[in-house]
Amino acid sequence: MESEDVLKHGENSNPNHMISDRSPINFQDTLPESVEVAIIGAGVIGISTAWFLAKEGLSVLVCEKGRVAGEQSSRNWGWVRQQGRDAAELPIMMDSIDTWETIAKEIGDEIGFTRHGVMYLARKESELAEFEKWLEIAKLHQLDSRLLSGNEVDNLITDKPDQWEGAMYTPSDGRAEPFTAVPAMARNLQGKGVLIRENCAVRALDIEGGRVAGIVTEHGLVKAQTVLCAGGAWSTVFMGNHDIKLPQLTVRATVARTEPSTDFYSGNAVGGGIAFRRRQDGGYTIAAGGINEHFISADSFRYLFKFLPVVKESARILRLRLGGDLIERLLPMRHWSADQISPFEKTRVLNPAPSKGGIEKMRRGLRKYLPLLAEIPFAEVWAGMIDVTPDVVPVMDEVAAYPGFYMATGFSGHGFGIGPGVGKVMANMVLGRQATYDLDRFRLSRFSDGTNMVPGPGL
Numbered sequence: 534m535e536s537e538d539v540l541k542h543g544e545n546s547n548p549n550h551m552i553s554d555r556s557p558i559n560f561q562d563t564l565p566e567s568v569e570v571a572i573i574g575a576g577v578i579g580i581s582t583a584w585f586l587a588k589e590g591l592s593v594l595v596c597e598k599g600r601v602a603g604e605q606s607s608r609n610w611g612w613v614r615q616q617g618r619d620a621a622e623l624p625i626m627m628d629s630i631d632t633w634e635t636i637a638k639e640i641g642d643e644i645g646f647t648r649h650g651v652m653y654l655a656r657k658e659s660e661l662a663e664f665e666k667w668l669e670i671a672k673l674h675q676l677d678s679r680l681l682s683g684n685e686v687d688n689l690i691t692d693k694p695d696q697w698e699g700a701m702y703t704p705s706d707g708r709a710e711p712f713t714a715v716p717a718m719a720r721n722l723q724g725k726g727v728l729i730r731e732n733c734a735v736r737a738l739d740i741e742g743g744r745v746a747g748i749v750t751e752h753g754l755v756k757a758q759t760v761l762c763a764g765g766a767w768s769t770v771f772m773g774n775h776d777i778k779l780p781q782l783t784v785r786a787t788v789a790r791t792e793p794s795t796d797f798y799s800g801n802a803v804g805g806g807i808a809f810r811r812r813q814d815g816g817y818t819i820a821a822g823g824i825n826e827h828f829i830s831a832d833s834f835r836y837l838f839k840f841l842p843v844v845k846e847s848a849r850i851l852r853l854r855l856g857g858d859l860i861e862r863l864l865p866m867r868h869w870s871a872d873q874i875s876p877f878e879k880t881r882v883l884n885p886a887p888s889k890g891g892i893e894k895m896r897r898g899l900r901k902y903l904p905l906l907a908e909i910p911f912a913e914v915w916a917g918m919i920d921v922t923p924d925v926v927p928v929m930d931e932v933a934a935y936p937g938f939y940m941a942t943g944f945s946g947h948g949f950g951i952g953p954g955v956g957k958v959m960a961n962m963v964l965g966r967q968a969t970y971d972l973d974r975f976r977l978s979r980f981s982d983g984t985n986m987v988p989g990p991g992l
């Protein structure tokens with residue numbers, strides 16, 4: 534298939550392709566009058582939190598403005614990665630990967646979870662030396678990460694030997710299938726009594742006496758004792774309407790999947806600017822690792838100062854774009870009332886066009902480093918908008934201004950793998966239990982209390 538013939542995400546409503554606003558609506562539970570916990574957003578974070586709350590017997594409603602996992606949670610690379618994590622995230626991630634395994638045992642094939650390792654490939658000694666620094670963190674947690682020689686890499690990756698100096702490798706890392714994993718969890722949850730509704734935007738919080746008392750959806754009010762915002766790239770918009778400041782910007786990342794190919798490596802790897810991972814359907818998911826495009830918006834200027842450290846660190850991989858809808862982005866709707874159509878109903882599924890430059894970079898990278906895979910046609914290309922915070926780690930916290938209102942957002946390009954672990958953390962937080970991890974790095978107040986923004990290991 535030539536590049537012009539490749540299916541772009543959203544062009545096909547076949548449920549075996551990427552999820553878009555043309556995909557069928559599968560979750561249409563009737564809205565109740567009240568629930569114990571209402572969750573805004575049915576991505577991996579919202580659904581995983583519902584997973585653990587349902588285990589505790591709580592009544593839970595998940596409202597999704599578009600489709601379950603329609604945004605980042607289906608568009609990602611599918612890496613379930615402990616390697617290279619921020620030190621504060623690693624213990625949660627180590628629990629998360631075990632949780633993926635448990636969920637996969639309960640649900641089956643649709644999760645597509647398997648452990649075949651993650652590899653960061655190095656072309657030069659200096660790159661290996663950089664990777665080696667992170668091994669200190671791995672050692673503290675008895676993680677099985679280690680350095681590989683070039684020969685060891687060639688034993689694992691059989692497409693074109695003799696080109697890598699070595700790699701950092703974590704054999705216990707894994708992958709899951711983003712097209713199907715979160716929707717399968719959602720279906721399983723419905724069987725346990727969790728209510729899930731697609732095409733149901735939450736416009737605003739219902740506030741009584743200064744605390745959260747429910748949510749106002751486009752289909753009416755639902756009372757709730759607690760509310761979790763797991764809105765991904767939209768969280769900052771939702772918070773802004775309630776005057777809660779959440780510095781969060783978005784970057785576009787482009788991805789492709791190939792037709793089935795021979796298995797020349799069963800895990801996930803990145804090197805030479807190209808990322809690849811074996812898929813359950815026998816193809817590979819490919820991305821040009823190291824291109825993130827930010828479309829300038831009013832928030833780019835608003836949060837510029839906070840994002841300076843990460844902009845400096847990622848200058849090499851960040852591209853600024855104007856885009857055709859610049860005026861709209863410069864003049865966004867900031868406030869609305871609960872009886873008005875909100876921005877969430879106007880964009881059911883954020884479905885950015887894939888970047889032509891990104892696709893070209895992938896093809897060049899494949900020809901150079903993986904010539905056998907380069908022969909296999911792309912079956913589909915798509916893009917996703919990644920939500921990024923100034924220190925590239927998420928916010929997991931209760932919002933002090935509104936007791937009973939929690940947020941888990943800003944996973945900065947690595948929230949899929951850690952999703953089930955975060956679900957457990959957030960369920961415990963909502964239940965008022967003592968946290969088992971140090972969550973200080975993830976508090977919301979770090980953006981306003983003078984804390985220095987120290988970016989984590991990156992997107």
Ligand SMILES: Cc1cc2nc3c(=O)[nH]c(=O)nc-3n(C[C@H](O)[C@H](O)[C@H](O)COP(=O)(O)OP(=O)(O)OC[C@H]3O[C@@H](n4cnc5c(N)ncnc54)[C@H](O)[C@@H]3O)c2cc1C
Binds near residue numbers: 577578599601610949
């Ligand atoms: C191209 C790409 C590659 C990536 N690769 C990886 C990877 O390999 N490994 C990894 O760990 N992570 C990866 N990530 C990151 C990961 O996908 C995200 O961090 C994770 O999916 C975030 O989950 P979420 O539930 O917070 O957000 P989302 O999946 O974006 O879900 C948020 C949901 O909330 C809904 N919503 C928002 N506002 C409202 C509202 N007001 N009312 C109702 N619904 C609302 C949205 O429609 C959306 O469906 C990647 C991301 C992208 C885009």
